[in-house]
Amino acid sequence: MLAPSILGFAVFLIAPIVIVVLLSFYDWNLLSDPEFIGLENYRELAGDERALQSIGNTFYYVLLNIPAQTVLALLLALALNAKIKARNAFRVIYVLPWMAMPVALGVIWRWVFDPQFGALNRFLDLFGIDGAAWLTDSTWAMPVIASVNVWQYTGYTMLFFLAGLQAIPAQLYEAADVDGASPLHRFFTITLPLLRPAMLFVLITSVIGSFQVFDTIHVMTAGGPAGSTATLNYQIYLESFTQRNAGYASMLAVVLFAIIALITLAQAAFFRKRTTYDFS
Amino acid sequence: MNKTRTAALAALALALPAGLAACGGDDDGPVTLRYAFWDDNQRPALEAMIKAFNEEHPDIEVELEQNPWEDYWAGLDSQFAAEEAPDVFWNHVSRFPTYASNGVLLPITDDIEADGVDPSIYPENLYNSWQYEDEQYGLPKDWDSIALVYRLDALEAAGIDPATVNDLEWNPVDGGTYVEFLRKLTVDGNGNNALSPDFDPENVVQYGTAMSSNTGQTDWWNYAVQNGCSLQTEPWGDYAIDAPECVEAIQFTADLYNKWHVAVPAESTNQPNGGVPGDYVVPGQAATTLDGSWMLSFYRDGLEPGSWAVADNPSGPVGSGTVINGLSNAIYAGTEHPDEAWELVKFLGSEEAQSIATGMGSVWPGISSLNQGFADYWAGEGIDVTGFQTAAEGTTTGYPLSMNDAAFGTAAMDEFNQVWLGQKDAQAAAEAVVAIANAE
Numbered sequence: 001m002l003a004p005s006i007l008g009f010a011v012f013l014i015a016p017i018v019i020v021v022l023l024s025f026y027d028w029n030l031l032s033d034p035e036f037i038g039l040e041n042y043r044e045l046a047g048d049e050r051a052l053q054s055i056g057n058t059f060y061y062v063l064l065n066i067p068a069q070t071v072l073a074l075l076l077a078l079a080l081n082a083k084i085k086a087r088n089a090f091r092v093i094y095v096l097p098w099m100a101m102p103v104a105l106g107v108i109w110r111w112v113f114d115p116q117f118g119a120l121n122r123f124l125d126l127f128g129i130d131g132a133a134w135l136t137d138s139t140w141a142m143p144v145i146a147s148v149n150v151w152q153y154t155g156y157t158m159l160f161f162l163a164g165l166q167a168i169p170a171q172l173y174e175a176a177d178v179d180g181a182s183p184l185h186r187f188f189t190i191t192l193p194l195l196r197p198a199m200l201f202v203l204i205t206s207v208i209g210s211f212q213v214f215d216t217i218h219v220m221t222a223g224g225p226a227g228s229t230a231t232l233n234y235q236i237y238l239e240s241f242t243q244r245n246a247g248y249a250s251m252l253a254v255v256l257f258a259i260i261a262l263i264t265l266a267q268a269a270f271f272r273k274r275t276t277y278d279f280s
Numbered sequence: 281m282n283k284t285r286t287a288a289l290a291a292l293a294l295a296l297p298a299g300l301a302a303c304g305g306d307d308d309g310p311v312t313l314r315y316a317f318w319d320d321n322q323r324p325a326l327e328a329m330i331k332a333f334n335e336e337h338p339d340i341e342v343e344l345e346q347n348p349w350e351d352y353w354a355g356l357d358s359q360f361a362a363e364e365a366p367d368v369f370w371n372h373v374s375r376f377p378t379y380a381s382n383g384v385l386l387p388i389t390d391d392i393e394a395d396g397v398d399p400s401i402y403p404e405n406l407y408n409s410w411q412y413e414d415e416q417y418g419l420p421k422d423w424d425s426i427a428l429v430y431r432l433d434a435l436e437a438a439g440i441d442p443a444t445v446n447d448l449e450w451n452p453v454d455g456g457t458y459v460e461f462l463r464k465l466t467v468d469g470n471g472n473n474a475l476s477p478d479f480d481p482e483n484v485v486q487y488g489t490a491m492s493s494n495t496g497q498t499d500w501w502n503y504a505v506q507n508g509c510s511l512q513t514e515p516w517g518d519y520a521i522d523a524p525e526c527v528e529a530i531q532f533t534a535d536l537y538n539k540w541h542v543a544v545p546a547e548s549t550n551q552p553n554g555g556v557p558g559d560y561v562v563p564g565q566a567a568t569t570l571d572g573s574w575m576l577s578f579y580r581d582g583l584e585p586g587s588w589a590v591a592d593n594p595s596g597p598v599g600s601g602t603v604i605n606g607l608s609n610a611i612y613a614g615t616e617h618p619d620e621a622w623e624l625v626k627f628l629g630s631e632e633a634q635s636i637a638t639g640m641g642s643v644w645p646g647i648s649s650l651n652q653g654f655a656d657y658w659a660g661e662g663i664d665v666t667g668f669q670t671a672a673e674g675t676t677t678g679y680p681l682s683m684n685d686a687a688f689g690t691a692a693m694d695e696f697n698q699v700w701l702g703q704k705d706a707q708a709a710a711e712a713v714v715a716i717a718n719a720e
Contacts, residue, residue, distance in 0.1 A: 030361040031382035115547040117565070130482075133547035136701055222552045226698055241354035242690050244378075246361070 064146035077161030094155030106219030164198025325642035418608030419629030420646030427667035434567035462488030506596025546700030601675030
C-alpha cells in the first residue's frame, strides 16, 4: 500500500534533492555535460555581491512579511471567532486572495502600483499626495511586495488560528469569567498559550514559505530595481535560467536549504518545551 | 504558503526521467512535431503556413508551442537540459553561438545539398549568420529593423507636417530637431507642450516617444549606432559600450527621459515588467516610437487605418541607422524525427511558405525577392514601410554576436534601468556592464 507514495516521494523529492546537492559541485550550463569542480561554487559565493545581497534581501523580506502576517491573521481570527453577523461570508472573503493565482494577482497589483497610470497613485492624487514609483524605487519595492504577499496569505493563515481557537475548551473561559479576569488577561493567559500548537504550525510553514517567495517577485519586479527584490530563491532562478549557471544555482539552493533547516529546527526547539497539546 | 518550489528543483525533477529516449524504428506512421516560437503577432501567419505544409505532408502534424520572449529562453534551456526540447524552434542570433557550440542544434548542411535548396535566394549575411564551424544550423525565417512609427493625429494637433518627419536630426548637445519634434509632441494636462515655459513635467498626458527594450534593440542601440558606437569591438569580440560615443548615446537616451521629459517615464517602461512602446502609442499616451518591423501588425490591429504611419529613423552625429537582425527556424539535435523536422524547416524557408507570411504582412521575409510583396501588403493598408528598408542601409550594424550574451543582457538591463530612472551615471553603468559581460 505504501509503495506508490514512497515511489513518488523518492522520485519527486529525494532524487531531486540528491541531484541538487551533487550538482552544486559541478559547473553546468544546462546544454552540455556537467563538469566536476569540487568546492569551487562554494568558494565563489564569498565574493559574489549579488548572491550575498540576495541573502540579505531574503531576511529583510521575511522580517517584513511574517510579523505583519501573523499578527493580522491572529486578529482576524479573533474577530471572526466572535459571534458576529455574516461570519462565514467574511471568512470566505478573507481566504479568497489565497485561492487566486499568485501570478494573475501579481499582474493586477503591478497595474495598481504603476506610478504613471496606476490606480494607487491616481487615488493618492485626489488628496494631493505624490505617490512614489513603488516598484522601481529600491526603498519601496520590497515593502510593496511584502505587503502584497501579506494581503494574499493572511486569510489562509487565519484559518489555522480559527481552528486553534475553536479547540480551546469553553469552560476555561467560563472559569476565568467567574474569577473576574479581564478580556486582555484572558487573551494572554488562556488564548495565546493554548494557541501554541497552531502558532508553531503557522510560523514554521509561513517562514519556510516566505523564504521561498518567487512568483510575486517574478511578476512584479523580476528582482529589480538593481537587485533590491532578488531574494535568494529568485537569485537561484536567475543564475540557473538566465545565466545558465545551473551548478552555481544548485549551490545557492543548498545554502537556502541549510538556512531554512536551521531556522526551522530553532523554531521547533523553542516551541517544543512550551507547547501543550492536551487541553483536558 | 507560497507554493513555489525552487526553480532549480523543478528543472532537475524534469531532467531526471530524461534518457528514456524512444527507440522504435522509423515507420511511416503519422508523426507529431513540436514547433516553438514567442511572438503572438505572428501566430496567424504560422498557422497559415502549417496549413499549407499539411497539404503536402498530411501525415506530419505540427503542434505550436508559444512562450513570450521573457520566458522563451529559460523554457528552452530547461527543455534542452531535460532532453525534451521542441523538434523545431525559432532561433535568435544572440543565442545561436551558445547553442551551436554546445551541440543542441542539428546541422542541416547535408540536407540543404541533398534537396538542392538554393542559398542564393536569401541575403548572404542573413544566411551566413546561421553558420558555425562550416555547418549550417538553420534557414532564414525573416529579417527585421527599426523605424519611426507615429500617430498622425498627434502630429496634426501639434501642427507638424508629416513630410518633415523623415529628416529629423539629433545631437547630444541641444538635442537637435528630433528633440524639438518630441518636445512639441509632449503635452501636459493644461495643453502646454514641453517647449512652453509653463510646461508641467509631472502632469503629462501625451509623451513625444515611448522607449523600452529587453536588450537595447528598441531603445538606446538606435541612438548608439547613430552616434558611431559599434557595441562590440568586432562580431564575436568584446563588448565596447564604454567607448565615449556609446556613453554619449546612452546619456542622450537618459536625457530623453530626465532632461527633456519627452519619453514615457522609465518607472513605467523599464523591462522586463514594463510595457512595450506600442502599449503607449496605441492608447495615445505616446505620439511616436522607434519600433521593430515585427510590431507592424500590432499597430494595424490597435489603431484605425490611416491614423498612423512609418518614417525613417532620425539621424545622429554620424548618420541614420539601427541594428538589423533576423530569425531562423532551427532543429533540435535530439529530435526523434530529424527527417520530418527538416521537411518542415525546408518548407518554412521556401518561397511558398514565406510568401504566405508576407501576404499577411507578418514580417519582412528571409527571401530577398519577397520584400516587395511585404511592402505591397502594407501599401494596401495605407502604410509606407520603406522606412524599415532605409533603416537596413547606412550605418546600420548587425545584432551583437557573443557567447556572453546572457551575461551582457542581464547586466545591461540591470544597470541601464537605473540610468533611465536617473539614479546612475551613464559612464559608470556602461563600465559595470562591460566588466561583467567581458569577464568570461
